[in-house]
Amino acid sequence: MIELQGLTKRYGDKTAVDHLTFTVRPGVVTGFLGPNGAGKSTTMRMMLDLDNPTAGDVRIDGKHYRDLNEPFKYIGALLDAKAIHGGRTAYNHLLCLAQSNRIPASRVDEVLETVGLSSVAKKRSKGFSLGMGQRLGIAGALLGDPEILMFDEPVNGLDPEGIHWIRNLMKDLAAQGRTVFVSSHLMSEMALTAEHLVVIGQGRLLADTSMADFIATNSRSYVRVRTPDPERLRDALAAAQIIPVVTGDGSFEIEGGDPARIGELAAKHQLTLHELSPQRASLEEAFMQLTADSVEYHAGGHLAGDPAGAVPVTDPAAPQWGAGWSGGKDSTPSTGKES
Ligand SMILES: Nc1ncnc2c1ncn2[C@@H]1O[C@H](COP(=O)(O)OP(=O)(O)OP(=O)(O)O)[C@@H](O)[C@H]1O
Numbered sequence: 001m002i003e004l005q006g007l008t009k010r011y012g013d014k015t016a017v018d019h020l021t022f023t024v025r026p027g028v029v030t031g032f033l034g035p036n037g038a039g040k041s042t043t044m045r046m047m048l049d050l051d052n053p054t055a056g057d058v059r060i061d062g063k064h065y066r067d068l069n070e071p072f073k074y075i076g077a078l079l080d081a082k083a084i085h086g087g088r089t090a091y092n093h094l095l096c097l098a099q100s101n102r103i104p105a106s107r108v109d110e111v112l113e114t115v116g117l118s119s120v121a122k123k124r125s126k127g128f129s130l131g132m133g134q135r136l137g138i139a140g141a142l143l144g145d146p147e148i149l150m151f152d153e154p155v156n157g158l159d160p161e162g163i164h165w166i167r168n169l170m171k172d173l174a175a176q177g178r179t180v181f182v183s184s185h186l187m188s189e190m191a192l193t194a195e196h197l198v199v200i201g202q203g204r205l206l207a208d209t210s211m212a213d214f215i216a217t218n219s220r221s222y223v224r225v226r227t228p229d230p231e232r233l234r235d236a237l238a239a240a241q242i243i244p245v246v247t248g249d250g251s252f253e254i255e256g257g258d259p260a261r262i263g264e265l266a267a268k269h270q271l272t273l274h275e276l277s278p279q280r281a282s283l284e285e286a287f288m289q290l291t292a293d294s295v296e297y298h299a300g301g302h303l304a305g306d307p308a309g310a311v312p313v314t315d316p317a318a319p320q321w322g323a324g325w326s327g328g329k330d331s332t333p334s335t336g337k338e339s
Contacts, residue, residue, distance in 0.1 A: 001025055001179060002047060002148060006056035009042050009203075016042045018203035019056065024181045026147070029174045031194030031211070032183040035291050039203040040183040041079070044152050048077055060148060072101040075148040076141030078134070090128075090136050091121040097140055111139040116165070131162040138169070148179040155189060167193050187287035191215070201291040218286030223257035226250070226275035227266070236269040237262075251275065 002024040009017040017039040024030045034040050045051040047058050049065035060068060060075055068074050085093060094108040112118045115135040120128070125136055134154060141149055151170065155163045170193055174180045184190050190197060190211070197214050199207040207214065227233045230250060237244055237254070242262070244252035254262060259278050266273050 001061055002181060003059045003062075004043070004047075004056070005059075007043065007046060007053055007058060008055040009039070009046060009051065010054045015203050017046070017053075020200065020203070020205055021056075022198050022205060022208045024148075024179055024198075025196070026179040027174060027177050028195040029170050029180045029182060029193055030196040030198060031190035032181060032198050032200070033185070033187060033190050033287065034183075034200040034206075035185055037202075038185075038200045038291070040185075040200065041152055042203075043200070044077070044079060044150055044181075044183065047150065048075070048079070050079075070102060070144070072097075072103065072144035072146065074144075074146055075150065076144055076146040077150040077152075078137040078141045078154055079150075079152045085125075087124060087126065089122050090117050090125055090139075093125060093136065094139055094143060097143055101144060103144055107143055107145070111142045114142060115139045131158050134158060134162065134166070138166070146178075149173055149181070151180075151182040153183055153185070155184070163189075187284045188282075191283050199287070199290060201293070206290055214286070215283065218281070218290075219283060220281040221256060222279050223254045223259050223262055224275055224277050224279050225252040225254065225262060225266075225273060227252075227271055227273050229271055232269065233266065233271050236265055236271065240265055253279075 004020050004022055007017055007020040008015070020039075020043060032040055032043070042051060046053050047060070047065070058065065065071060065075070088096070090112065091108060094111065095105060097103075098105055098108055109118070109121075112121050115138050117132065117135050117139065120132065125133065128136065138151070138154070141151070149170075151166075154166050154170075158166065170180050170182055174195075182193065195211050197207060197209055197211055198205070209217075225233065225244070230246075230252070233252065234244065237252075240261075242254060242257065242265075244254045247253055259276055263273070263276050266276075
């Protein structure tokens with residue numbers, strides 16, 4: 001378990017992390033979500049005692065990180081600290097970590113196997129692809145067999161196979177009863193991975209909720225209807241106590257409507273329909289709406305609240321890999337724990 005109490009970090013005038021209080025519990029993947037610059041990495045660094053808080057406190061299983069006897073055995077992390085020595089082989093990199101943390105060398109082969117790098121164990125990591133580097137960083141995090149794991153944007157820049165692998169690994173680790181805390185700036189990724197969500201914007205806590213509640217609250221569903229005879233459709237709907245919202249392009253949106261019922265109603269009144277489609281606002285859109293006021297740098301165009309941003313219903317979680325994957329940071333892998 002990780003407990004944050006009033007955690008705050010200021011850099012001069014800039015408040016990067018602003019009185020964060022929340023708890024990361026074991027047995028589930030907790031997603032740590034926020035737009036670029038929200039303070040995720042800074043928070044994670046303070047959790048690992050790599051940065052000093054200006055105020056507040058982080059406890060790992062009730063203790064400060066610095067008071068943990070063998071921290072590697074409590075908490076493993078994949079951060080963004082570019083600290084892997086590229087001249088070392090994967091095996092030697094992990095062996096150095098193991099030796100400096102009093103972990104048996106036999107564990108190196110185990111974690112290489114877990115992350116699928118056994119066949120390249122004797123290769124220097126500077127020749128590794130981004131995905132292999134991420135796997136090596138994750139192997140480092142797993143080395144001490146810790147109960148708590150922390151991953152900062154672990155899927156950034158990975159191909160679909162790598163993303164799928166990391167997602168399943170995180171879920172498996174949580175299913176083993178471990179505490180898994182993973183940051184992302186993409187709601188669509190979290191929707192597929194996390195059971196619990198902590199959302200921050202400009203360092204402040206915006207939401208601390210189960211994924212199921214977030215979906216229930218934010219995935220507005222409605223039916224879009226278009227007809228060449230809107231007056232008659234409106235009357236027919238009104239007679240059935242259905243009040244549509246008329247949009248700018250003349251189509252109707254019926255909040256929580258049942259497409260079958262609306263289609264049958266139209267047929268009964270011999271009304272021609274040009275569209276009858278169930279829609280669901282995407283979770284990505286809900287996230288953007290939640291954080292709209294706290295995004296540091298806006299691109300042109302609208303951020304949220306625009307019905308045009310809704311997506312047709314295919315999958316409630318609306319995974320949109322590739323779309324919008326912007327890789328906001330250099331993902332050079334590291335455990336961030338090398339001395
Ligand atoms: N060493 C530093 N000195 C000054 N400002 C900093 C420092 N580190 C971070 N910041 C600022 O603190 C804020 C939070 O940064 P942080 O990297 O924690 O955000 P993030 O949520 O991890 O974002 P990203 O997804 O872009 O990495 C940003 O405005 C950043 O510019």
